[in-house]
Amino acid sequence: MPPGPLGIPIVGNRHQLPAIKPWRKFAEWNKQYGPVVSIFLGSTPVIILGTARAAWDLLEKRSEIYSSRPRFIVAGEILSDNKRGLMLPNNDHWRKWRKVLHSGFHARQAETYKEIQSLESKVALQQILNDPRRYEKHLQRYAASVVTSVTYGRRVDSVDEWIVKENMDAMDYLTSANIPGKYLVESWPWLLKLPRALQWFRREPEERRKRDINFLMHLFNDVKTRMQNGTIPDCLTSQTISNQARSGLTDLEVAYAVSSPFGAGIETTAGTLTVFVLAMLHFPSVMRKAQEELDRVVGFDRMPEFGDQESLPYINAVVNETLRWRPVAVLGGTPHAVTADDAYNNMYIPKGSTIFANLWGIMRDPVMFPSPDDFQPERFLETSEPRLKTFELPFGFGRRICPGMHLALNSLFVNVSRILWAFDILPAVDHGGNEVKPDPWNFTDGFNSRPVSFDCRLVPRNGRIAACIEEEYKAAMTRLDGWR
Numbered sequence: 159m160p161p162g163p164l165g166i167p168i169v170g171n172r173h174q175l176p177a178i179k180p181w182r183k184f185a186e187w188n189k190q191y192g193p194v195v196s197i198f199l200g201s202t203p204v205i206i207l208g209t210a211r212a213a214w215d216l217l218e219k220r221s222e223i224y225s226s227r228p229r230f231i232v233a234g235e236i237l238s239d240n241k242r243g244l245m246l247p248n249n250d251h252w253r254k255w256r257k258v259l260h261s262g263f264h265a266r267q268a269e270t271y272k273e274i275q276s277l278e279s280k281v282a283l284q285q286i287l288n289d290p291r292r293y294e295k296h297l298q299r300y301a302a303s304v305v306t307s308v309t310y311g312r313r314v315d316s317v318d319e320w321i322v323k324e325n326m327d328a329m330d331y332l333t334s335a336n337i338p339g340k341y342l343v344e345s346w347p348w349l350l351k352l353p354r355a356l357q358w359f360r361r362e363p364e365e366r367r368k369r370d371i372n373f374l375m376h377l378f379n380d381v382k383t384r385m386q387n388g389t390i391p392d393c394l395t396s397q398t399i400s401n402q403a404r405s406g407l408t409d410l411e412v413a414y415a416v417s418s419p420f421g422a423g424i425e426t427t428a429g430t431l432t433v434f435v436l437a438m439l440h441f442p443s444v445m446r447k448a449q450e451e452l453d454r455v456v457g458f459d460r461m462p463e464f465g466d467q468e469s470l471p472y473i474n475a476v477v478n479e480t481l482r483w484r485p486v487a488v489l490g491g492t493p494h495a496v497t498a499d500d501a502y503n504n505m506y507i508p509k510g511s512t513i514f515a516n517l518w519g520i521m522r523d524p525v526m527f528p529s530p531d532d533f534q535p536e537r538f539l540e541t542s543e544p545r546l547k548t549f550e551l552p553f554g555f556g557r558r559i560c561p562g563m564h565l566a567l568n569s570l571f572v573n574v575s576r577i578l579w580a581f582d583i584l585p586a587v588d589h590g591g592n593e594v595k596p597d598p599w600n601f602t603d604g605f606n607s608r609p610v611s612f613d614c615r616l617v618p619r620n621g622r623i624a625a626c627i628e629e630e631y632k633a634a635m636t637r638l639d640g641w642r
């Protein structure tokens with residue numbers, strides 16, 4: 159097996175793994191033992207990949223055996239009734255679920271969502287202009303509204319709307335059910351053989367499941383009604399319903415499948431945009447260089463559009479560097495599992511191992527990314543490595559690669575370019591007039607890791623830009639009427 163720290167019988171290495179930010183420990187082990195490390199969590203072998211090369215060699219080149227998931231008994235089987243594909247093993251159910259997301263979000267289909275992304279980003283800019291202190295909330299609203307629009311054809315004005323809150327509750331419960339060690343049945347699956355009445359761990363997640371189903375079916379039925387009335391814009395749910403006879407999916411399976419962007423696409427997108435703001439506070443020379451490019455290509459009389467993207471290589475590099483500098487999907491998303499015994503560089507990888515591609519460590523590999531703590535967009539412009547030119551690494555691997563990648567990259571481009579065009583991003587100032595920069599390492603713990611909320615100033619660069627934002631906002635709100 160690959161090298162790794164020595165564990166103890168029964169618990170394996172669990173006691174050596176901190177409950178908080180385990181990705182840091184993973185990276186330490188990769189530094190000490192090499193790019194492929196093995197540990198045991200209980201009796202399950204766990205492989206930690208610490209370089210992009212190792213992750214590509216295994217998760218991509220051998221994706222037919224590395225694209226499954228570990229078993230999630232409570233969160234996946236009991237709470238989600240095997241209908242949340244993110245936690246499904248590589249089987250027919252998952253393939254059908256994945257097809258829904260692929261047809262909804264592949265590169266060409268993502269082009270059709272650019273209009274709503276552009277309109278929503280104009281709303282976000284105007285909100286930042288008028289209420290800059292709550293910039294983080296505005297970015298979260300942007301991300302939530304794009305997801306509800308492309309999924310259910312309905313935008314949101316605020317993150318306090320019922321649909322967003324109910325979804326957050328559901329996601330919080332899902333995450334809380336997925337904490338390693340919380341449920342005995344995850345380590346002792348034979349407990350599932352007890353008479354159902356004695357399976358005490360079922361009651362709470364099964365109650366929650368009823369609530370989830372009510373919520374998801376309500377959204378599904380709302381789309382169906384609006385399809386019958388002819389009042390819904392084209393969206394993932396309407397497309398999937400139109401296709402249902404061919405796909406053979408039940409109503410409930412569709413309701414779960416189309417809800418995936420809720421859990422996977424809001425926090426990741428908004429968190430990455432907050433990382434961008436944090437980076438600009440610490441690397442003001444990058445901000446100036448990006449603004450010079452925007453001033454040259456776009457000017458002050460109009461805002462950047464998707465059509466400018468090819469003429470803005472530095473902005474594209476800033477987006478890539480944001481995804482690298484502090485990847486929000488720190489552990490590479492949900493771990494993979496390998497479905498057959500394998501060997502790699504003379505190391506044995508047993509069937510059933512859980513595989514983490516530790517993006518936090520991978521993005522800080524000094525061979526691929528020299529001076530990894532520095533925010534250097536230039537590394538994406540001066541490279542001859544094709545895999546850095548189209549930078550898909552932050553979105554995972556092989557058959558499990560993020561299906562929302564194109565939608566996400568479009569969101570990042572349109573917001574990063576417009577925020578830089580519109581505002582100087584400056585540190586907050588304390589009572590004594592001193593600039594206060596947030597700690598660049600202060601990130602949340604959890605499945606996705608984003609910066610802990612921080613204050614800063616977003617100051618409009620000039621009056622022409624401010625007037626342009628107000629004008630574009632008015633026009634955007636009229637166009638957005640169709641998305642209510």
Ligand code: HEM
Binds near residue numbers: 243427486555558565
């Ligand atoms: C900056 C934003 C985003 C980042 C960094 C990100 C990153 C990731 C990563 C690393 C994975 C795991 C891939 C793997 O297992 O190898 C993933 C999976 C996934 N992402 Fe994203 N994502 C983002 C936005 C989105 C959006 C906008 C959507 C939906 C429209 C989405 C939907 C999904 C889904 C459904 C999966 C699970 C795929 C599966 O298990 O087959 N993501 N994402």
